[in-house]
Amino acid sequence: MRNGTLWPRLRPYAMVAPVIVGIVLFVFYPIAYLGQLSLNDYNLLNPAMSEFIGLENYVEIFQRGDFYVALRNTLVYTLGTVSITLTLAVLFALLLKRHTRLGSIVQAGIFIPHVISIVSISLVWLLMMEPSFGLINTILKALGLPTSMWLQSSETSMLSIIIVSVWHSTGYFTLIVLAALHSIPASLYEAAALDNAGPVRVFFKITLPMLSPQLFFMLIISTIGALKVFDTVNIMTGGGPNNSTTSLAYYIFQNRTSNIGYASASGIVLMVLVAVFTIIYFRILSKKVHYQ
Amino acid sequence: MSVGLAAPVLAEPGPPAPQPEVSIPPRRPWAQRIGRVLAAVLKVALLAGFIAPFLWMLSTSLQTSAESSSFPITLIPEVPQFGNYVEAMTSGPFLTYFRNSVIVTVSILVIQLALMIPAAYAFAVYDFRFKNILFGMVLLAFMIPGQVTFIPVYLMMAEWGLIQTLLPQIIPAMTNAFGVFLLRQYFMQIPREIIEAARLDNASEWRIMLRIMVPMSIPALATVVLFSFVSHWNDYFWPLVMTDSAAVRPLPIGIAMLRESEGISQWNIIMAGNVVLVVPILIVYFFAAKHIIRAFAYSGIK
Numbered sequence: 001m002r003n004g005t006l007w008p009r010l011r012p013y014a015m016v017a018p019v020i021v022g023i024v025l026f027v028f029y030p031i032a033y034l035g036q037l038s039l040n041d042y043n044l045l046n047p048a049m050s051e052f053i054g055l056e057n058y059v060e061i062f063q064r065g066d067f068y069v070a071l072r073n074t075l076v077y078t079l080g081t082v083s084i085t086l087t088l089a090v091l092f093a094l095l096l097k098r099h100t101r102l103g104s105i106v107q108a109g110i111f112i113p114h115v116i117s118i119v120s121i122s123l124v125w126l127l128m129m130e131p132s133f134g135l136i137n138t139i140l141k142a143l144g145l146p147t148s149m150w151l152q153s154s155e156t157s158m159l160s161i162i163i164v165s166v167w168h169s170t171g172y173f174t175l176i177v178l179a180a181l182h183s184i185p186a187s188l189y190e191a192a193a194l195d196n197a198g199p200v201r202v203f204f205k206i207t208l209p210m211l212s213p214q215l216f217f218m219l220i221i222s223t224i225g226a227l228k229v230f231d232t233v234n235i236m237t238g239g240g241p242n243n244s245t246t247s248l249a250y251y252i253f254q255n256r257t258s259n260i261g262y263a264s265a266s267g268i269v270l271m272v273l274v275a276v277f278t279i280i281y282f283r284i285l286s287k288k289v290h291y292q
Numbered sequence: 293m294s295v296g297l298a299a300p301v302l303a304e305p306g307p308p309a310p311q312p313e314v315s316i317p318p319r320r321p322w323a324q325r326i327g328r329v330l331a332a333v334l335k336v337a338l339l340a341g342f343i344a345p346f347l348w349m350l351s352t353s354l355q356t357s358a359e360s361s362s363f364p365i366t367l368i369p370e371v372p373q374f375g376n377y378v379e380a381m382t383s384g385p386f387l388t389y390f391r392n393s394v395i396v397t398v399s400i401l402v403i404q405l406a407l408m409i410p411a412a413y414a415f416a417v418y419d420f421r422f423k424n425i426l427f428g429m430v431l432l433a434f435m436i437p438g439q440v441t442f443i444p445v446y447l448m449m450a451e452w453g454l455i456q457t458l459l460p461q462i463i464p465a466m467t468n469a470f471g472v473f474l475l476r477q478y479f480m481q482i483p484r485e486i487i488e489a490a491r492l493d494n495a496s497e498w499r500i501m502l503r504i505m506v507p508m509s510i511p512a513l514a515t516v517v518l519f520s521f522v523s524h525w526n527d528y529f530w531p532l533v534m535t536d537s538a539a540v541r542p543l544p545i546g547i548a549m550l551r552e553s554e555g556i557s558q559w560n561i562i563m564a565g566n567v568v569l570v571v572p573i574l575i576v577y578f579f580a581a582k583h584i585i586r587a588f589a590y591s592g593i594k
Contacts, residue, residue, distance in 0.1 A: 011497065012423070015414035018407045020426055022467035023433040026445060031436070033444035095334055102335050108581040109339045112346070115577055115584070117526035119544040120566045123551065124345045127352065127559050133363040135348055171342065172588060179589035228437040231528045235548055249439040253533070256443055264443055271440045278435060 031271065037264035044260060057265035067266070069243050070251040073158060074273075077247060078226035080162040081169075085222055086215065088166065089173035094203075096174070097181050107178070110171035118168065122235035125164045126151070151237050154244035161232050161245055169225070173218050180214040181207070209290040216281070216289045223277050227270065248273070349570070353377070353563040360560040373560065380565035383553060385538050389546035396461045396542055397525045404468040404520055405513075412472050413501045416479035417487065427476075434469035442533045449534065460534040461542070465524060471516040478512035479505055515587040525573075543569055 038057050043049040061067050092110065096103045113121055128135040129150035137147040150160045184207065192202045208215075230249040233239060239246035239254065246254075248270045255263035352360050354373055359366040380386075414420075415427055449460040482505060490500045506513070528544045535541050541549075550565045577584060 009420075012414040012418040012420040015410035016426055019411040019467045019469075019472055020429065022407065023429055023469065026464040026467070027433040027436055027441060028429070030441040030444035030448070033447070034441065037444060037447075092338065095331060095338070098331075102332060106335045106339045108577075108585060110342045111581075111585055111588070112342060112574070112577065114588070115522050115526075115573055116570055117528065117544045117547075119526075119528050119548050120349075120570050121345075123547070123562060123566050124349045127563065128345060128348060130361075133361055133365055135344075135365060138363070138365050167342070167345075175585060175589040224435060224437065228439040230439060234532075235528075235551075249437075252439065252443075256533070260443060260447075267440050267443060271436065274435065274437065274440075 034264050034267050034271075037261055038268050040261045042260035042264075044257070050261075053261070057262050060262060061265055061269065066243060066246070067251065070246045070248050070266075071269075073244070073246055074227060074229070074248040076158060077162060077165075077229055078223060080158075081165045081226045081229075082219065082222045084162065084166050085170050085173055086218055088170045089177050089218070090211070090215075092170065092174040093177035093181055094207075096178060107175070110174060112171070113168045114172045118231040119235060121164065121168055122232050125160075125167075126236050129160055152241065154240075154242045157237055157241060157244045161229075161236065164232055164236070165226070165229070169222065173222065176214050176218060177211060180211050184210045212289045216285060219285070220278060220281055223281070224274055227274055227277065346570070346574070349563050349566055352559055353567045355560045357558060357560055360558075360563070376560050376564035377568065380550065380561050381568065383561070383565075384546055384549060386546065386568075388539060389541055389543045392458060392540060393525060393542040393544075396458055396531075397521060399458075399462045400465045400524050401517060401520055403462070403466045404471060405517070407466060408468050408471045408475060408516070409501065409506060409513075412475035412479055413505060415472065415476045430469045430472050433467070434473060438464075438530050442530070446533060455534070455536060456540065458540050461531050461540075464530075468516065468520055471520065474516055475509065475512055478509045482508055511587070514583070518584060518587050 039052060039054055041051040041053045041056075043051075096107055129137075131137055131147070131149050131152055134150070136150070140147045148156050151157050188206050188210070189202065192206055197205070228249050229247045230253060233245050233247050233250045234253070237245040239250050248266065252263045252266045252270065255266065351366070351368065353376055355366055355369040355376075356371075356373055359369055411430075415423065415430075445464055446455075446460070449455055454460055454463075486504060487500055490504055495503075526544060527542075528548065531542050531545050535545065538546070538549075547562075547565045547569050551562050
């Protein structure tokens with residue numbers, strides 16, 4: 001069979017088949033299944049007793065205040081983490097651009113959080129943000145600055161979660177920007193120097209456009225990552241206080257046992273949200289990306 | 293890229309450039325020196341901000357319960373309480389958690405490699421019908437988070453009677469869409485002449501893949517394995533929603549559970565458990581930081 005003319009034509013399919021089958025079975029089929037679940041009043045104890053209720057779950061979603069709270073929280077968190085993380089990543093990369101021994105130590109240091117489980121990170125920050133004996137308030141007090149309730153107040157809880165997430169992922173994005181900075185041809189900067197261009201102008205006219213493919217990649221990765229935020233919320237706040245940190249993913253998780261149909265419909269909404277962001281990015285921004 | 297592409301950008305009439313605060317170095321060496329000192333101070337502050345939480349974790353793990361939750365805070369414990377570690381590790385089935393983590397992570401890595409290499413090779417080297425559609429599916433799969441699919445996958449696993457096993461943590465992670473993508477990019481950079489020459493020498497496709505392409509792609513493979521290891525070893529969400537009992541839970545869930553079992557006041561015990569979870573990775577990182585950093589940075593450049 002192998003020496004026939006058939007095998008060479010079948011071979012590529014055989015090679016990609018396991019991966020495709022895995023993806024269909026554990027990504028695409030579950031999405032279809034999720035869609036079906038979302039149209040049912042699912043009975044966990046006896047699935048045969050489940051009842052088809054059409055779009056009722058979706059109608060319920062858009063009538064419930066707690067859903068809008070979760071949606072709003074997710075969008076605030078996404079906007080906050082993505083903008084702060086990417087800005088800091090560019091600033092840190094510019095600071096670390098020159099090859100020095102201190103620079104490479106710092107580079108290694110800021111990347112550590114990325115290889116550590118978010119469980120550990122959440123627990124350490126939970127302790128540091130403790131209002132009465134936490135490290136952060138102690139430092140603020142020592143400096144004569146106002147302290148905060150951090151995770152314990154609904155005013156600051158989302159900000160606290162954002163701080164932890166930014167701390168967790170900035171190192172990784174800084175590294176990507178650094179690698180990109182080092183691949184920009186020196187001749188561009190030499191030309192700019194001959195034109196007496198100032199550093200701000202050089203940054204906006206050379207550095208930023210040359211970084212745009214990486215920034216675009218980072219924007220998509222960090223947005224998808226932010227839209228599905230769950231770990232920090234579940235460990236640090238449990239969605240509280242007063243639902244101020246309930247994200248969409250946490251909302252789905254909360255409803256997963258009590259009301260599977262409703263949780264599934266929320267899952268579809270989360271997926272649509274990811275799709276909408278991705279499509280918007282590709283439509284609007286991909287034209288502005290400057291590929292080398 | 294060529295300079296020609298950037299030249300029009302430079303020629304565009306932009307807003308008037310503000311004068312740099314630290315201007316042309318050769319004329320004013322003191323300005324340059326101040327700039328360097330300032331940069332060094334900023335770098336040290338940055339490093340402190342990223343290291344302090346780990347030192348804090350370590351210090352707390354050695355404090356008494358009273359020291360760990362009192363004001364003013366204790367920076368260095370009076371008498372290091374190594375017993376905290378014993379207590380943390382005996383308060384739950386730690387060995388079971390650890391064993392589960394090892395089995396799950398190793399299985400995932402081995403299966404991913406076995407499936408991903410041939411797929412990436414086929415996508416990079418062959419032309420076949422539906423190739424673009426199939427590859428598009430791989431890319432799409434990479435973008436869909438587990439937070440969307442976990443309910444149906446859990447129900448499937450329950451239907452198959454696998455919930456009380458480690459399999460729900462392993463099978464759904466068998467395919468690494470990101471790995472297929474990254475590896476294909478790398479394979480495509482390898483000159484076609486090398487493959488053609490090997491074919492002329494009557495090397496089988498299997499042999500070309502394993503003896504030529506794979507050895508030439510070690511950096512990409514290492515990157516993919518490292519990425520996958522870090523994300524699965526540290527994963528919290530997927531094991532949390534796929535497991536019902538301690539017998540099949542991995543380490544991160546075990547540590548998170550420690551907080552529930554010990555109560556909020558026992559920070560010293562919780563941090564001791566946390567150190568056990570973190571330190572092995574920190575040690576590996578300490579020795580391999582340079583390679584790890586390069587691998588992760590590489591993945592972002594496409």
